[in-house]
Every structure is written in structure tokens, then in C-alpha cells.
Amino acid sequence: xxxxxxxxxxxxxxxxxxxxxxxxxxxxxxxxxxxxxxxxxxxxxxxxxxxxxxxxxxxxxxxxxxxxxxxxxxxxxxxxxxxxxxxxxxxxxxxxxxxxxxxxxxxxxxxxxxxxxxxxxxxxxxxxxxxxxxxxxxxxxxxxxxxxxxxxxxxxxxxxxxxxxxxxxxxxxxxxxxxxxxxxxxxxxxxxxxxxxxxxxxxxxxxxxxxxxxxxxxxxxxxxxxxxxxxxxxxxxxxxxxxxxxxxxxxxxxxxxxxxxxxxxxxxxxxxxxxxxxxxxxxxxxxxxxxxxxxxxxxxxxxxxxxxxxxxxxxxxxxxxxxxxxxxxxxxxxxxxxxxxxxxxxxxxxxxxxxxxxxxxxxxxxxxxxxxxxxxxxxxxxxxxxxxxxxxxxxxxxxxxxxxxxxxxxxxxxxxxxxxxxxxxxxxxxx
Amino acid sequence: xxxxxxxxxxxxxxxxxxxxxxxxxxxxxxxxxxxxxxxxxxxxxxxxxxxxxxxxxxxxxxxxxxxxxxxxxxxxxxxxxxxxxxxxxxxxxxxxxxxxxxxxxxxxxxxxxxxxxxxxxxxxxxxxxxxxxxxxxxxxxxxxxxxxxxxxxxxxxxxxxxxxxxxxxxxxxxxxxxxxxxxxxxxxxxxxxxxxxxxxxxxxxxxxxxxxxxxxxxxxxxxxxxxxxxxxxxxxxxxxxxxxxxxxxxxxxxxxxxxxxxxxxxxxxxxxxxxxxxxxxxxxxxxxxxxxxxxxxxxxxxxxxxxxxxxxxxxxxxxxxxxxxxxxxxxxxxxxxxxxxxxxxxxxxxxxxxxxx
Numbered sequence: 001x002x003x004x005x006x007x008x009x010x011x012x013x014x015x016x017x018x019x020x021x022x023x024x025x026x027x028x029x030x031x032x033x034x035x036x037x038x039x040x041x042x043x044x045x046x047x048x049x050x051x052x053x054x055x056x057x058x059x060x061x062x063x064x065x066x067x068x069x070x071x072x073x074x075x076x077x078x079x080x081x082x083x084x085x086x087x088x089x090x091x092x093x094x095x096x097x098x099x100x101x102x103x104x105x106x107x108x109x110x111x112x113x114x115x116x117x118x119x120x121x122x123x124x125x126x127x128x129x130x131x132x133x134x135x136x137x138x139x140x141x142x143x144x145x146x147x148x149x150x151x152x153x154x155x156x157x158x159x160x161x162x163x164x165x166x167x168x169x170x171x172x173x174x175x176x177x178x179x180x181x182x183x184x185x186x187x188x189x190x191x192x193x194x195x196x197x198x199x200x201x202x203x204x205x206x207x208x209x210x211x212x213x214x215x216x217x218x219x220x221x222x223x224x225x226x227x228x229x230x231x232x233x234x235x236x237x238x239x240x241x242x243x244x245x246x247x248x249x250x251x252x253x254x255x256x257x258x259x260x261x262x263x264x265x266x267x268x269x270x271x272x273x274x275x276x277x278x279x280x281x282x283x284x285x286x287x288x289x290x291x292x293x294x295x296x297x298x299x300x301x302x303x304x305x306x307x308x309x310x311x312x313x314x315x316x317x318x319x320x321x322x323x324x325x326x327x328x329x330x331x332x333x334x335x336x337x338x339x340x341x342x343x344x345x346x347x348x349x350x351x352x353x354x355x356x357x358x359x360x361x362x363x364x365x366x367x368x369x370x371x372x373x374x375x376x377x378x379x380x381x382x383x384x385x386x387x388x389x390x391x392x393x394x395x396x397x398x399x400x401x402x403x404x405x406x407x408x409x410x411x412x413x414x415x416x417x418x419x420x421x422x423x424x425x426x427x428x429x430x431x
Numbered sequence: 432x433x434x435x436x437x438x439x440x441x442x443x444x445x446x447x448x449x450x451x452x453x454x455x456x457x458x459x460x461x462x463x464x465x466x467x468x469x470x471x472x473x474x475x476x477x478x479x480x481x482x483x484x485x486x487x488x489x490x491x492x493x494x495x496x497x498x499x500x501x502x503x504x505x506x507x508x509x510x511x512x513x514x515x516x517x518x519x520x521x522x523x524x525x526x527x528x529x530x531x532x533x534x535x536x537x538x539x540x541x542x543x544x545x546x547x548x549x550x551x552x553x554x555x556x557x558x559x560x561x562x563x564x565x566x567x568x569x570x571x572x573x574x575x576x577x578x579x580x581x582x583x584x585x586x587x588x589x590x591x592x593x594x595x596x597x598x599x600x601x602x603x604x605x606x607x608x609x610x611x612x613x614x615x616x617x618x619x620x621x622x623x624x625x626x627x628x629x630x631x632x633x634x635x636x637x638x639x640x641x642x643x644x645x646x647x648x649x650x651x652x653x654x655x656x657x658x659x660x661x662x663x664x665x666x667x668x669x670x671x672x673x674x675x676x677x678x679x680x681x682x683x684x685x686x687x688x689x690x691x692x693x694x695x696x697x698x699x700x701x702x703x704x705x706x707x708x709x710x711x712x713x714x715x716x717x718x719x720x721x722x723x724x725x726x727x728x729x730x731x732x733x734x735x736x737x738x739x740x741x742x743x744x745x746x747x748x749x750x751x752x753x754x755x756x757x758x759x760x761x762x763x764x765x766x767x768x769x770x771x772x773x774x775x776x777x778x779x780x781x782x783x784x785x786x787x788x
Contacts, residue, residue, distance in 0.1 A: 201622035202439075202630045204539040204560030204599060274540025318516040318548075320538035322559070 002026045002041050004422075006381060006415075009046030013053050013370045014355050017347050022051055024377040029420030031377045046381055049414060052350050053368045054086025054116070054378035056357035057331065058180075058258050059150070059234060059306035062088070062118070064110060065103070066095025070399045071311035073107065077114035078396035079309070079331040081423045084353070084380035084413030087117040087367045088309075088331075092128070093151040099123040099134040101142045108143065115423040115431065116416075117378075119361065121146035124163045124179060130154050136167050140177065145362055148180035150234060151281075153216050155186055161223050168229030175362050178256075180232040183216035183241065184208070184282060193322055195268040195283040203271060205321060208283055214240035221248045224255055232360055233257040235308050237282040239292030246301040256360045257296070258306035261337040262328060262403055264293040270403065276317045276324030277401050280310070283326075297352060298344055304357035307334045311399030329402040332395050335382070336409035346384075381415035386427075388412055396429065432732045434553040436542045437562045438603040439631075446607060450572050452728035453721070460496065460724060470499035473530045473734050478504040478545075479556070480536040485695065485719070486556050486565075490533050493726035499734070502529070517541065518548045525549040531734050534558070552733045560594050566694055567600035569725040570651070571608060573718045577690050578648060582609030587643055589675055590653030590702055591620040591664075592629070597694045598653060599630055606632040613647060615640050616675055619664035640675055644684050651692045652677050652702045668701050675702070682707040690714050 006022040011034070021038040024031055062076040071079075073090070080088050090107055092098030098107060104120050111118030122139045126132040128149040136147065147167060154160040160181075167177050189212035194200050196207025217233060221244060224231045236242055236259050245257045267286055270278040278284060296302040310327025317324050335353065342349055358368030366376045390407045392400030416424035423430055432445060441449075459467055475494045479487050487503075494501045504524055524532060531552040534542045539561035546553045557563040575581055586605050592598040592614055605612050612634045614621065622629060624636050637643045644650065655675075659665045672678065677691065682704070685691070691703070691713045699705040708715055 198623055198631070201593075202599070204558070204562070204596060274543045276544075315516045315518070318518040318544075320517060320536065320544060321540045322538040 003032065004042045004044060005038050005040035006046045006051055006379070007038075007043050009049050009051035009381065011051045011371060012347050012350050014351070015370050015372070022371055022377075022379065024379070024417060024420050026420045029377055031371060031373055031375050031379075033373055034371055044381075044415065048383075048385070050346070050382040050384060051371065052084070052380045052382060053354045053371055054380045054416060054418065055084045055335070055353040056304075056361065056363060056368050057085050057088040057307050057309065057334070058232075058304055058357045058361055059260070060088040060090060060309040060331065061093065061311065061327065062090045063311055064094065065106060067311075067313075070313045070316075071397050073110040073114050073118055075397055076309070076311070076331070077111075077116045077118065078429045079329070081115045081416040081418065081429060082396055082413060082427070083331040083333070084335055084382060084416055085116055085331060086378035086380065086416065086418045087119055087361075087363055089119045089121050089146055089361060091150045092121050092123040092148065097123050097127050099126050099128070101135070101138050104139060104142045104144060115429060116418050117367070119146070119363065120144055121148055121150075121180070123147065124149045124154055125159070128152055130156055130159055133163060133166060137170050140170060140172065145175055146178045146180055146232075148182065148234065150180065150182045152186070153182045153184045157219055157223065160220065161227060164223055164227040164229040164231070168227060176230060178230055178232050178360065178362070180234050181216065181220055182234050182281075183213045183220065185212045185215045188212040188215065192283070193279060193326075194271045195285045197268060197286060199268045199271055203274065205271065208281075210238040210240060210285060210289065213238050213282055214244065217241040217244050221245075221253065221255065224248070224253050228254070230254040230256070235260050235263060235282055235306065236293060236296065236302060237263045237285050237289060239289045242292045242296040242301055246296065246299070249301060256303045257301065258304045258357070258360070259293045259297060259302045260306060260308045261330060261334050261341070262308075264290050264297065265337050265341045266290075266403060271321070274321045276319065276321050277328060277403055277405070279321055279324055279326045280308070280328050280403075281326040294342060297342060298348075303352075303360050305334060305338055305352045306357065307331050310401075311397045312401050313398070314400055317401050327401070329392065329395065329397055329399060333390055333402060333404050333409065335413065336388075336411045337404060339384075339411050340409060377417050377420040379417040380413050381417075382411060383414040384411045386410065386412045386414065434546060434733060435564050435729055436546065436553060436555045438564045438567050438600045438607070439562075441564075441604075441607070443607045443609075446568070446571065446604060449568055449725070449728045449732060450575060452731060453568075453572050453724040456496075456724040456727045456731075466496050466498060468498045469731055470494070470497040470734055473499045474502065474528065475499045475531045475533060475730065475734070476502045476504055476524055476527075476529045476551075478524060478532050478534050480534070480541070481557070483535050483557065486535060486722075489719075489722040490554075490556060490565075490726050490730075493723050494730055496723065496727055497730055499530075499730065502527075517544055521545045521548040525551055531730065554729060554733060557596055560596050561599060563596040563600050564604075565722070565726050565729055566597050567604040568729065569718060569722045570601055570692060570694070571604055572725050573692070573714050573721045574649060574690070576717070576721070577714055578688070581605065584610045584648045585613060585646060586610050586649040586651060587613045587615060587647040588651050588653065589615045589640065589677070591655050591659065592616055592653070593620045593622050594656070595653050601651065602630055602632050602634060606634070611635070613637055613643055615643055616653075617665055617671070619662075620659065641681065641684075644681050645686060648686065648689055649692060650677055650682075650685060650689060654694065654696065654698060655702050668698075672701050677703045677707050679704045679706050682710065682712070685712065692718060695719065
């Protein structure tokens with residue numbers, strides 16, 4: 001038996017913020033003790049560092065199968081642990097679409113070689129077309145608990161109602177099922193490649209009005225009331241949708257929400273130079289929307305920070321703004337950007353990366369909730385004082401499309417442990 | 432001025448400088464040999480990723496009047512349609528050794544994007560709905576010739592502002608020169624205009640064209656496209672004409688001195704009646720004619736030896752002479768030009784140009 005003690009760190013989890021040690025059994029991958037003055041076979045000095053449960057990202061695109069030139073499950077997992085994440089929810093807009101047990105098993109198989117847990121999600125509809133329900137019972141049997149047509153929203157209200165009722169009624173072994181929605185009414189956003197507003201007008205680029213998102217959030221809150229089935233709102237980007245989710249929660253509806261670092265740190269003014277690295281769906285909005293998302297994160301309206309990590313090859317981002325695919329990298333910058341942008345305590349901030357998303361995804365038994373004996377050792381050790389500059393080419397992903405290129409940031413994961421294994425050591429992945 | 436991508440990048444002094452330079456080039460075009468050696472040895476590539484016979488011909492003639500070598504990169508045959516990235520396409524063009532690339536593309540921002548991948552000067556010949564700076568310059572030039580200084584003039588832009596690169600460039604340029612811009616058109620085809628600002632420039636939005644018509648010095652009509660009906664931006668072209676078209680009846684109510692403009696191609700009988708387009712007050716053909724001298728001025732500002740910062744119109748002759756007497760590393764010879772200018776003719780050109788300043 002080989003044990004490792006993370007010594008004299010500042011331990012922050014749902015149980016509080018205190019100084020102490022965490023002992024990991026590297027054979028079983030479990031935490032075996034949390035306290036002070038603990039000893040083990042090996043010691044890692046964590047003085048001046050923060051010991052947190054590993055982060056959970058509810059929203060990543062790992063591009064496997066289908067677009068391995070931009071990212072693979074393995075490279076994406078390296079990016080994840082460099083960002084302090086020990087679990088990531090893989091979106092199903094792969095090629096082929098993750099809408100069958102066969103593809104889920106392919107993702108899970110690749111995930112077994114990854115440096116963190118790959119949590120597969122599956123499409124709500126076959127090929128994400130919104131026409132036929134995916135085989136949700138079979139998919140749940142293979143381990144799926146999150147369904148989404150992300151990349152697109154489910155356009156038809158009746159179809160979405162059916163999906164909620166059907167999925168909500170399936171046998172679930174006590175684990176909740178979540179339907180996650182990318183909210184965008186395409187009839188209103190059609191032709192848009194950025195936020196509709198002053199900047200889209202000046203640049204002559206097609207605009208997506210904020211109301212294209214607001215309308216679907218409004219509709220899905222109504223469908224949640226109708227069916228009583230949980231809905232998770234992905235990447236909220238508008239002040240209107242934040243306000244509606246806040247009201248729905250106050251009304252007791254089972255809704256949850258996430259927001260991305262880029263939506264609370266960047267605005268549509270970034271598109272002024274026509275650089276497609278700033279093209280993303282939903283699009284970067286306005287200062288008012290940014291402020292509303294920050295408020296939503298501060299007051300509990302938004303449960304989790306998720307990255308919508310969306311790698312694209314450099315050549316695909318070297319097309320015109322109209323033609324380039326939407327999406328940006330996020331895993332390696334999320335924590336530092338959030339810390340830079342959000343005015344809240346470190347414990348509150350970490351909750352948005354740990355217990356918040358763990359509750360949404362139902363992963364609290366092994367990720368995010370608390371550091372205590374008997375739990376899997378999924379841990380991020382953060383160096384809050386580490387100053388670094390963002391460089392897409394230095395990241396783990398083959399893609400380089402970070403919107404934060406050149407930005408000076410402070411704070412980074414120094415060590416990451418996944419099931420007891422040290423997968424990040426002094427900012428470097430171990431395999 | 433190393434490149435021309437957007438009117439937004441130009442100051443009013445730069446704009447007036449280009450217009451003045453165009454004025455001096457207009458004298459050149461009246462000669463028996465309407466050509467100067469100012470850009471001898473320079474290579475200009477016409478990269479038209481979207482069809483445009485008018486603008487391309489205008490740039491082509493302008494470059495040749497300045498003795499530049501001109502190559503055409505035809506979009507249809509290009510590899511861009513085979514999935515090549517913009518970067519690869521532009522690096523390929525650049526590798527052939529070019530000094531300027533004149534770019535037309537259906538997508539906004541392509542000239543800016545291209546400028547990141549090349550050291551050649553970029554001239555925007557129209558990018559989607561974004562900008563068409565040489566159109567705005569030739570419009571201002573035409574207007575100035577017809578009415579005198581633009582400052583203080585009241586200019587109506589009427590029609591589909593939202594989808595028009597001409598409108599974006601013109602609103603910017605006219606307001607920079609001190610004109611008052613009035614906008615009229617279906618509100619489905621107007622961009623945001625809160626607080627009297629459109630594209631960041633002051634404009635007045637008027638609903639009723641009939642009330643506006645007698646008050647303006649210029650009625651600038653924009654092309655309306657049939658597909659706006661399918662977009663539910665318009666019910667019918669007949670209703671468009673009756674509500675927003677410059678009919679003969681409306682044109683009769685224009686002020687005595689007022690002029691009518693259109694960037695072409697026109698939909699006669701829709702945004703402008705045929706009789707109005709052909710009337711005395713119409714500047715439509717002058718706009719096209721002036722395109723050549725204005726584009727000569729732009730090419731010269733971008734590629735000429737003086738550049739904008741340290742030259743002025745008077746220096747055109749001297750600059751041309753300097754260029755001629757000290758050939759650049761490009762060699763300053765033939766290329767694919769089918770015309771050879773002999774020494775005597777060049778001297779002749781220079782002599783004549785001395786009379787301009």
C-alpha cells in the first residue's frame with residue numbers, strides 16, 4: 001500500500017475553508033484521511049496552495065469520434081486536468097452523433113484511457129434533428145444521465161414536451177436524468193453569426209437577437225412547469241434568460257443553469273476585427289448581459305460555470321467570419337478567468353466549479369462535493385499566485401482557438417489527482 | 432495609407448486628399464494618352480471572390496492608367512471553392528510577389544482577415560454587407576463636382592440600409608465630411624438607430640419620403656432586392672415603389688438644384704423610375720465614370736512612393752519622376768502588361784503633369 005499526503009494546504013470544499021492535510025491511498029484511489037498533522041509514505045508540500053475537489057465541467061466538446069484533428073478524448077482530458085477538472089461531460093454532437101449505445105460505448109472506451117472521468121451525454125433526438133426520440137432507456141442503461149441536442153436547441157415545443165415526459169418517466173435507479181437545452185429559436189437566429197446589435201450592424205454581420213435565446217428559455221420553463229421534469233439551461237448568455245431562470249427557481253421549478261467564462265468576460269465588441277476566434281454560439285453579447293450573468297452566478301441563479309470548450313482546427317478558423325465554425329477553447333483558462341472576473345469569495349467561486357455542477361449532473365458521489373475519507377481522490381491543487389500568459393499553442397488541445405490569447409492571468413491548477421493518480425504534476429500532465 | 436479596408440479608418444483630411452488627388456488624375460484622363468507611369472513595376476492583383484464586372488473593370492482600368500501590372504485571381508476557378516482556407520489562398524497570391532490585392536468577397540471582414548496573412552496592401556472592393564469604401568469615395572467625388580463642398584449638404588439615403596455595404600460606407604463618409612444624412616426606408620431594412628445614431632454616426636430617420644424629398648440636396652437611392660419579399664421584409668415591389676421609390680412625381684418635387692444618385696445596378700421602376708434615372712439631375716453615369724479616377728487616387732495613395740502622410744497632389748509629378756528614375760527591386764518592367772511605355776512618352780506624361788499642381 002502506497003499513500004501520499006497533501007501537506008499543509010488550504011482545504012476548501014462544501015465543509016468550509018481550513019488548513020490541513022489530505023491523505024490519498026494511491027492503490028485504491030480513495031481519500032483515506034483529512035485532518036492536520038497527518039503522515040503518509042510520500043508527501044507533497046501544499047503550503048500556500050489550495051486543495052479543492054476536482055472541478056466538473058458540464059459542457060465540453062471532445063470531438064471524438066469525428067473531428068480528431070481538433071481534439072480527442074485523450075487530448076481533451078489533458079486540457080481538463082491542466083484546468084483542474086477531474087470530470088467533464090462530453091457533448092453528443094460528434095460524428096456520428098452520440099445517439100446510440102454503440103457510440104456511447106466508443107466514448108466510454110476512449111474515456112478509460114483518459115486522465116479524468118469522461119461523462120458521456122447523449123442526444124435527445126436521433127442525429128439531433130428534433131424528429132425522433134433517441135433510445136433513451138437503452139442509453140440510460142449504458143450509463144447516460146444527461147441528454148442534450150447541444151449545438152442546436154430542440155425547436156418543436158411538442159417534441160420537447162415528449163422528450164421531457166418520456167425521459168422523466170424512465171426507470172432510473174434513483175439517479176436523476178437531466179435534459180439540457182441549448183436555447184436558441186432558430187427561426188429568429190437564422191443567418192446570424194454574432195449578437196444582433198450595434199456591432200453586428202456596423203460590421204455588416206448577420207445578428208442573432210438575444211430574444212432568440214430568451215424565447216426558448218421562456219418556453220422551456222413553461223414545459224418544465226407542465227411536465228415537472230428537470231431542465232438544465234446551457235450557456236446562458238442574455239440578461240433576459242438569467243432573469244427568467246431566477247424567477248422560475250423562485251417559483252420552485254426544477255431548473256438549473258450554467259454560464260461560460262467567455263459569456264461573463266467578453267462582449268460582441270470583440271468581433272470588431274472579424275477574427276473568427278470570437279465566433280461562438282450563443283454569441284458574445286453586451287456589457288449588460290455580462291453584468292447579468294455575473295449577478296446570476298453571485299446570487300445562485302446560475303448553478304455552475306461550464307466552459308463549452310469547443311476546439312476547432314486553425315485552418316477552419318482561418319476562413320471568413322461567416323464560414324468559420326463557432327466555438328472556443330475553455331478548459332485551461334476557465335478558473336483563472338472566472339477568478340479575474342467574478343467578485344466573490346474563493347469558496348463561492350470554487351462551488352461553481354465543484355458542488356454546483358456535481359449536483360446538476362448527479363456526480364456528487366465521486367466528484368465535487370467534499371474532501372472526506374472514503375471518497376474517490378479527485379482533487380485539484382491550485383496555485384492562486386501563479387502568473388501566466390494565455391497561449392493557445394502551449395495548450396494540450398491540437399486546436400489553438402482560445403479567445404484569451406495573450407491575456408495575463410493569475411492562478412492555475414498545479415497538481416491534479418484523478419482516482420488517486422497524479423495526472424498533473426507542477427502544471428505538467430503526467431501521461 | 433497602406434491599405435483601404437473601411438471608411439471608418441479614414442480621417443476627413445485623408446478623404447479630402449483622395450478626392451483632390453482624383454481631381455488631378457481626371458486631367459490625365461483627358462489627354463491623348465491617358466496614362467502615367469506612377470505605379471510602373473507595381474503589381475496589383477484583382478482577387479474577386481464574388482462576381483462584379485463593374486467594380487473589377489473600374490479598378491482594372493485605374494491600375495492600368497497608372498501603369499501597374501494587373502493580374503486577376505478569378506474566384507470561380509480558385510481553390511477557395513475547394514475548401515482551401517483564406518490564409519492559404521492569400522499566401523499563395525502573396526508568394527507570387529504582389530504589391531496590392533484588391534479584394535471583393537461576399538462575406539464581411541474578409542479584407543481585414545486577409546490583411547493578417549499578407550504584407551501586400553489590401554484594398555477593399557466590397558465585403559458582404561460591411562463596406563465598399565471606393566464606392567463612397569466616388570460618390571463623394573461626384574457629389575462634390577456637382578454641388579461643391581459636401582459639408583452642410585442634406586443627403587437622403589433611401590432603401591435597404593441594413594443589407595447595404597454602400598450605405599455603411601456612405602453614411603460614415605458623408606457625416607465625416609460634415610453632411611447631414613437623412614435615412615428613409617422600410618423599418619425591416621434599417622439597422623438599430625437609437626439616439627439618432629446609425630453605425631456610430633448621426634443620422635435622422637424619416638418615415639415619410641414625400642415630406643423629405645423637397646428638403647434634400649441629394650436623393651441617393653439604394654438597390655432593393657427581390658429576395659427581401661421572401662424574408663418578409665417587404666410585401667411587394669409595387670408597394671415598395673409607391674412608398675419608398677423615387678418616382679417621377681416625387682422627383683418633380685425635388686429642389687431645383689438637387690441631384691439623384693444610385694450605386695447601380697438599378698431596378699428601374701422599383702427604387703427609381705427610368706425617367707428619373709435618365710433625367711438631367713441624375714448623376715448615375717457620372718458615378719461610374721468617376722470610379723476610375725477615384726480608384727486611381729486610392730491605388731496611388733496605397734502604392735505610390737509618397738504615401739499619404741508625406742505627399743500631396745502637387746507631388747504627383749515629382750513622385751512619379753522619382754519612381755521612374757529609381758526603379759524598385761521589382762524591376763519596373765513588363766509583367767503581363769500589353770503596353771510598353773517608351774521613354775519619350777513618359778517624359779511627355781511628366782511634362783504634362785507639371786501643369787496640374
